[in-house]
Amino acid sequence: MQAEIHAVTRELRAAAVDLLVRFFREEGFMTPPPRIAENLDRMLSDSSCWCALAVADGEARAVITVSTVLYVEWGRLGEIGDLYVLPEYRRRGLATVETIRLCRGSAIVAQVEQLSRIERRRQ
Helix, strand or coil: CCCEEEECCHHHHHHHHHHHHHHHHHCCCCCCHHHHHHHHHHHHCCCCCEEEEEEECCEEEEEEEEEEEEECCCEEEEEEEEEEECHHHCCCCCCCHHHHHHHHCCHHHHHHCCCCEECCCCC
């Protein structure tokens, strides 16, 4: 599936909040939508975090959030906190390593390019 990756801006904030609310509901979390929106706003105002949407056919189909932590041993590391793809768009490549690489190499991540490495963890 062809998708464009867009950093979440004020114009895209509502779409990101909608996807995150849906994600947390599907996972059984009861965090109220206003709290999710408030926490996303905090992330968006923090230069060590970022959020992006995968947009296909003009609509947001996936969301990713990244936070960073500064360690003495490794320096600044990024961690994918949330990665959600609408169920009807799963298994179409929106959340593949290639998409993550596309994000990392784009202007979206310019604000956190000081990362010493990005690790992908499986749970």
